Amino acid sequence: MPVVSKLRVVPAHIAQRERQTVRTQIGIVGAGPAGLVLAHLLHLQGIESVVIESRSRKYIEERIRAGLLEHGTVDLLIETGVGKRLQREALTHHGIELRFNRRGHRIDFNDLTGGKTVTIYAQQEVIKDLVAARLEAGLPLIFEASDVSVHNFDGANPSIRFRVAGKAQELHCDYIAGCDGFHGICRPSIPAGVLTEFERIYPFGWLGILAQAPPSSPELVYTYHERGFALLTMRTTEVSRLYLQVPYDEEIDAWSDDRIWSELRTRTAADGNWKLNEGAIFQKGITGMRSYVVEPMQYGKMFLAGDAAHIVPPTGAKGLNLAVADVRIMAQAFAEFYKTGKTELLDRYSEIVLRRVWKAQRFSWWMTSMLHRFDTDNAFDERRQIAELDYVTSSRAAMTTLAENYVGLPWD
Numbered sequence: 550m551p552v553v554s555k556l557r558v559v560p561a562h563i564a565q566r567e568r569q570t571v572r573t574q575i576g577i578v579g580a581g582p583a584g585l586v587l588a589h590l591l592h593l594q595g596i597e598s599v600v601i602e603s604r605s606r607k608y609i610e611e612r613i614r615a616g617l618l619e620h621g622t623v624d625l626l627i628e629t630g631v632g633k634r635l636q637r638e639a640l641t642h643h644g645i646e647l648r649f650n651r652r653g654h655r656i657d658f659n660d661l662t663g664g665k666t667v668t669i670y671a672q673q674e675v676i677k678d679l680v681a682a683r684l685e686a687g688l689p690l691i692f693e694a695s696d697v698s699v700h701n702f703d704g705a706n707p708s709i710r711f712r713v714a715g716k717a718q719e720l721h722c723d724y725i726a727g728c729d730g731f732h733g734i735c736r737p738s739i740p741a742g743v744l745t746e747f748e749r750i751y752p753f754g755w756l757g758i759l760a761q762a763p764p765s766s767p768e769l770v771y772t773y774h775e776r777g778f779a780l781l782t783m784r785t786t787e788v789s790r791l792y793l794q795v796p797y798d799e800e801i802d803a804w805s806d807d808r809i810w811s812e813l814r815t816r817t818a819a820d821g822n823w824k825l826n827e828g829a830i831f832q833k834g835i836t837g838m839r840s841y842v843v844e845p846m847q848y849g850k851m852f853l854a855g856d857a858a859h860i861v862p863p864t865g866a867k868g869l870n871l872a873v874a875d876v877r878i879m880a881q882a883f884a885e886f887y888k889t890g891k892t893e894l895l896d897r898y899s900e901i902v903l904r905r906v907w908k909a910q911r912f913s914w915w916m917t918s919m920l921h922r923f924d925t926d927n928a929f930d931e932r933r934q935i936a937e938l939d940y941v942t943s944s945r946a947a948m949t950t951l952a953e954n955y956v957g958l959p960w961d
């Protein structure tokens with residue numbers, strides 16, 4: 550039977566009547582770190598919100614992504630009551646290693662930043678904690694919404710339309726928060742000509758694996774090698790997260806487990822008794838690398854946050870942390886509006902968050918440029934990169950610059 554026979558053409562006025570309508574203060578599109586942290590902060594301020602997510606709970610709680618949290622992100626999660634499991638299970642790191650010419654050089658965050666650290670706690674664990682907190686509090690979080698669209702955000706009556714289990718719904722709200730990631734619908738719904746895009750696409754990607762193998766080193770190891778960059782990181786004391794620089798158009802099928810381990814051994818080789826711990830690979834994939842920012846991050850009554858407005862290459866581990874930093878400001882701006890009626894902070898949202906976004910962009914681009922091979926035939930670039938790594942690991946001023954950006958610049 551042709552599928553089209555199931556379709557029913559409904560006149561506009563009947564469609565309106567059949568659509569179930571609900572009202573809230575802030576309509577949030579997307580239950581990633583940005584959307585869920587925003588909803589949580591708003592709840593603590595007594596502001597109502599509804600979170601609309603296109604995927605299932607299982608999907609978002611299992612999606613493998615970031616794993617490194619800045620100290621400010623960790624403090625915020627703990628202070629707002631969603632950091633109990635993080636405090637029990639996360640790994641605290643006091644530094645990283647930069648490795649080149651077969652030698653490792655430690656960047657000591659404790660010493661260089663007055664005791665600041667970073668924390669290893671997988672993004673999906675942050676998501677699980679936030680989802681649990683929201684559902685336990687009985688607050689609205691809608692999964693598996695389809696046909697999500699945003700309306701009237703340039704006027705007085707913004708709304709979000711969507712379907713759940715085939716039923717059409719419309720959420721009327723005072724403001725819309727577009728937290729739906731890089732491929733979401735909020736940013737593209739802003740009229741043409743309003744936004745300016747800034748973009749850099751890199752000629753390589755990261756092949757990432759999760760392996761059942763204890764970390765080979767207690768801290769992250771960033772390796773520069775003539776064959777390309779490699780990163781050794783971890784998710785737990787039993788699971789390693791390892792990355793290799795590969796060409797941007799590489800196919801994952803070209804990388805057998807043996808080839809991955811062989812390449813990791815070559816790139817991370819070091820003098821002394823260094824040994825790479827190996828184990829069963831249970832997840833692998835290739836991610837492209839790009840830097841992207843859209844300005845402004847607001848239009849009318851819609852505000853963008855996180856990957857919906859900017860993407861960083863993962864070398865600086867800033868993506869999740871920037872998403873949290875954005876919504877922290879957004880929540881403050883909404884709180885000011887509902888307490889005082891003033892829109893000053895809301896009006897300045899984009900200007901305020903973009904200062905941090907561009908600093909994170911600069912740092913992520915710089916780390917990426919220093920550690921990756923852009924053109925394997927270019928001997929000048931190779932010497933220049935080695936000289937830069939030599940400088941960064943021998944000058945206290947340079948090490949401090951890296952450390953203070955890596956642990957996260959001050960919030961304000």
Ligand SMILES: Cc1cc2nc3c(=O)[nH]c(=O)nc-3n(C[C@H](O)[C@H](O)[C@H](O)COP(=O)(O)OP(=O)(O)OC[C@H]3O[C@@H](n4cnc5c(N)ncnc54)[C@H](O)[C@@H]3O)c2cc1C
Pocket residue numbers: 578579580581582583584601602603604609613614615616617672694697728729730731732733734757836854855856857863865866867868869870871872
């Ligand atoms: C392989 C990889 C490694 C990374 N490593 C790090 C790291 O170490 N450190 C770090 O800080 N960052 C890292 N990042 C980046 C980090 O994961 C992202 O920056 C972060 O997820 C951004 O959060 P977000 O909430 O803005 O967007 P997302 O996490 O993308 O969430 C957006 C949500 O919106 C939903 N959505 C999309 N479209 C719709 C729609 N139409 N309607 C409703 N919902 C919708 C999506 O399903 C999703 O749940 C990494 C990313 C990748 C891919």
